[in-house]
Amino acid sequence: MTSDRTRLIREMVRIRVVEEVLADHYRDEQEMRTAIHFSIGQEATAVGVLAATSAQDWVYAAHRTHAPYLAKGGDLTALVAELYGREAGCSHGRGGSIHLIDQSVGFAGSGAILGEMISVAVGSGWAFALRGEARVALTFFGDGATEEGVFAESLNFAAVHRVPVVFVCENNLYSISSPLATRQPAGTSVRGRAEAAGVPAVAVDGNDVFAVHAAAQDAVRRCREGGGPALLELSTYRWREHVGPGWDHHHGYRSAQEIDEWVERCPIRRAVASVRAEEPGIDELVRQWEGESRDEISAAVAHARALPFPVVADLLDGAYAEVAR
Amino acid sequence: MTSDRTRLIREMVRIRVVEEVLADHYRDEQEMRTAIHFSIGQEATAVGVLAATSAQDWVYAAHRTHAPYLAKGGDLTALVAELYGREAGCSHGRGGSIHLIDQSVGFAGSGAILGEMISVAVGSGWAFALRGEARVALTFFGDGATEEGVFAESLNFAAVHRVPVVFVCENNLYSISSPLATRQPAGTSVRGRAEAAGVPAVAVDGNDVFAVHAAAQDAVRRCREGGGPALLELSTYRWREHVGPGWDHHHGYRSAQEIDEWVERCPIRRAVASVRAEEPGIDELVRQWEGESRDEISAAVAHARALPFPVVADLLDGAYAEVAR
Amino acid sequence: MTGEREQDVRALTYWQAISEATVQCMAADERVLVVGEGVDDFRGTYGTTKEAFQRFGPRRVVDVPNSENATAGIAVGAAVAGLRPVVVHTRADFLFLAMDALVNLAAKWRYMYGGDKGGAPVVTRGVVGRGWGQGATHSQSPHATFGHYAGLHVATPATPADAKGLLVAALTGDTPVVLIENRSLYSLEGEVPEAMTPVPFGVGRVARPGTDVTVVAASLMVHEALRAADQLATHGVSVEVVDVRSIRPLDDAIICESVARTGRLVVADTSWARYGFSAEVAAVVAENVPQALRAPVRRVTPPDCPSPVSWPLEEAFNAGATQIVRACLEVCEVSGPALPALEAVTAGFQGPY
Amino acid sequence: MTGEREQDVRALTYWQAISEATVQCMAADERVLVVGEGVDDFRGTYGTTKEAFQRFGPRRVVDVPNSENATAGIAVGAAVAGLRPVVVHTRADFLFLAMDALVNLAAKWRYMYGGDKGGAPVVTRGVVGRGWGQGATHSQSPHATFGHYAGLHVATPATPADAKGLLVAALTGDTPVVLIENRSLYSLEGEVPEAMTPVPFGVGRVARPGTDVTVVAASLMVHEALRAADQLATHGVSVEVVDVRSIRPLDDAIICESVARTGRLVVADTSWARYGFSAEVAAVVAENVPQALRAPVRRVTPPDCPSPVSWPLEEAFNAGATQIVRACLEVCEVSGPALPALEAVTAGFQGPY
């Protein structure tokens, strides 16, 4: 039990450190020529949910990809190489930060068009069910993506066909700089829309990794047992700017105070505090993990920067199955 | 009051007779070269709802157009001429049964792509509100159209912007030959999805013209007073085949018994029965209205068939504003 | 189908050929499933999915909600997970609602993830409504719209044999495919091999050899071109008709070889001229064999307006054999005697549908 | 802008020109409103909607939910009811989700209802992302996809003056318009008239006169062509550059007149060759002045694959001046000394965006 809880904390720490280090390199070098949407501050959602899955379960992410990719067990060096546009990247440099994949661990893909991957995840989960496999598909998306018609269409199909898919909404209150109130009516919720569409849903504190994990375990178990789809609405908050490495207190679409309040609710700090009693050495452990992760990501960055770029002669490869790679 | 109720009955009788006569001509002549979706059996929805509107209010229909067009006051001779593809048709023969329009009475248009007109109606209602006009937009669509993503997107926008639009769902249990159960999850309803999206909704017996009318009056009044959108889910039933003039007991997707039960619940017969006490002469009146309507539609058909077709030289006219008509 | 032994071939209608290909592919590969609105109903998508439903039932011939965008994305996800869905649309016009999933997901899947993770081989069938006042939004042929995007294969079968063979190729290949079928061809009969033999994408065929002018056509227009050729033959004009079969990949070679021989090109399409199939064919010739052109290229397509309903307008809108004859005479500079207008291939078709 | 008096013209960037057109049209016509995701935010759609929001506020510069399909349909309904919405998309790729509303509703509205009931004059702006690893689904230029459909006007402004003038024309005309803007042009400066003067659709311009070869280009490629022309001039090749400005309607005459003079055609586009802008331009020449062609037509476009992210691949994918130079030398049969590769117009641009 304890080890479970510390494992979740360790995973969050690793993702936090990896992204913070990447953000610095991104800003200072201008060498990762790909739009990056950092998950800094939102680590509990990916870590809590994906710890409830196995490598046979598939997860699809949207544009905020690194946390789900790493939480699912995606290869770090292949991620960093992808960000630097290298041939050794997980998508051979063709996809960039938004198009990650690591099939060996069940990270099935991610995409830049809001909402579309939700339908893709439903399709993969449907395939699992049609073949009678006890596998689950999951899909991460934000509050903004729920405004896309494909979200409603996907909920409806999943409910009608009892598809083993877990819809994971990371509700961070904003779509770029548009607050929820300008996009969705007061008194409604993503959870409520899912339930009205026939998909059982729960709303969970998305910065409480243990609560997220427990809810995800229930949802994944129900899917696996043929109970049909489920939705998790996880309230959380993005610390940095929508896209890119910086902070955006000064842009005015949200208050510095609001950001600071959410930083106070840091999912890592909260998790640490809640295990401190049973795990007195936790702070020491966190410092140790931070160091290890810093070494790991620094090594991955150094390694990636030394790798070769794709060869221009291969430009067309992979556009069609006939053009082999 | 009485006169109100009889007016509604008279309007239903007229639409019923018009469509039955058109169906016979359609079948026997094969001269109306346009796909027609008859509303026979569903007259109470259009009549009950649109009697609550004024000519300044706009209604958009989907593909089942004749009843809303006539109930809104659309010109009968222009409708029939359109069905026969004549230049004098309401759309000069360019649109056919699915693309009707009569701006003088607020029938703003109808269209063949499922769900799309729902968003158009929201846009027109939004324009009314932005200009501060006390006008209402309405949109008729079936249960099947609610599965289109644009329905959810439109509900959300209308709720966020408090658009004066009344969503009118004619739930006739089928999408062509697909029953509701294969398309929408058990335990859900169009009304429930609307409420979850922030749009107040009521479910009404769509074959009870008086109940429909009362609900529509409430919805239209609230819209006019700035109370925002509303949805009416009206349960009804299509008697004839999905498209075309025939009956389809024999096709097996629905039972003859089911059809017969719904024919028993004929909206006209029910309305007549409910007013008989207060209006003893109603049956005589109905027979009289049937005769008048039969004469009216027969004259319109004879007139339309004598009218000229569009001139081929005008083929391009109207594709662009620059090409005047 | 040259190479087939006679007893392997029999006459089938276009819709029967599609049905046979579907059933044979489903029998041969349990991963194949049919997905679409009403594919399971008594009409079975104009007959094309009826036998498949009777034989394989609702688990493999799946009626779906009216949600074209999600259905296309779901098919992508199912294909990525190893199934082989065929998504069927009773009107190709509905494909605009599925366009994002087809162009941004299916077409790019393999490439975006590096080329070695597999693709999203979804097969999409869109039926073009034509005639009987289908109207502006129920009669479009969007093949060129999809043909513009790398990653897809797009075909426009004109014959029962190709309707079967190209569907077989789609369901046995690894590339996402859009098949645009014309409803007016459904009752046409032609010889179709019994075997589940694919017709490769990107290989056109000379539907009729000729020497004076090349008519390159797709789908229904191949038949209009053949009938135009018959009539022109009686006036001493020898027409070569090229059926491209698939527009992506496009068989540039067969087009250029023919025009190099005839020196004249007419392109016939069921969709508009601008940025359409007829533009690409003309461009291929202008790129490769411009010097061969002894006359200006002519395009026979609908005029630049939406499709009207009223039948005299609709007849005028849908260009056919008569317009092809006129174009051929013009490029051959034969001022032949005013020829009688030809009745459309689709004449006698009983609506409504 | 010939005809303008000097003091009426000053230098503005492309984004400033769009902003000015928007503000002037909103000031002149209270029916005009701006609609789009984040149009009201601190970035103001790369600056183009910022001043409009500051001046006219949230009632006329409206942030909307992430619902491209409904937003397009809502804009149609608002336009039919008398408003003049401009719908803004930060990536043109998102237009696939709005395609049904644009092609099946906006484009056909006027015609479908008989031509005399008014139309749906919605204006849609789509910004093409290019460079800095935008990737396969954030870098497409779908102008030809919309250009295929009758009822729309589609323009690809290449200069600040045209970015302003074509938007003014769109907002003062009665036709639904799709404007495809290239993000890489946003910081380019050019002379722009102060007046709210429309630039008519369907009228191209000779961006540079020449005698040996005609390069017909759209949007960003006009500048690549101009830079190619500079370099070719130093090698004795005189290039005429035609900027079509709008692709629907397309100024066939200016293309044909130029090719009739030069005898050689290169077409340059930011989108793919097949069924694209470059195909239509080649077809127009093959239809009208084929005999003028003294060399095969050449198309300079991205290769037939999705856009990759890794920068060496992305650089190779985005054809530019260097490829235009090569194509011109080829059609002019000048085996000029190996010329130094040209740095892209977009070089020095600092991402990410």
Ligand SMILES: Cc1ncc(C[n+]2csc(CCOP(=O)(O)OP(=O)(O)O)c2C)c(N)n1
């Ligand atoms: C179809 C589509 N529309 C718009 C965009 C532009 N866009 C990219 S991310 C984003 C915000 C999405 O917000 P949300 O779904 O809440 O995810 P978050 O960024 O907050 O994690 C938007 C609007 C897009 N990528 N795709």
Ligand SMILES: Cc1ncc(C[n+]2csc(CCOP(=O)(O)OP(=O)(O)O)c2C)c(N)n1
């Ligand atoms: C986008 C789209 N998908 C599919 C169709 C084909 N179609 C025409 S009517 C119809 C049934 C719609 O059912 P419903 O909305 O309940 O209306 P009803 O016909 O029952 O009145 C369908 C699927 C269409 N016209 N548009």
Ligand SMILES: [Mg+2]
């Ligand atoms: Mg968000």
Ligand SMILES: [Mg+2]
């Ligand atoms: Mg229905």
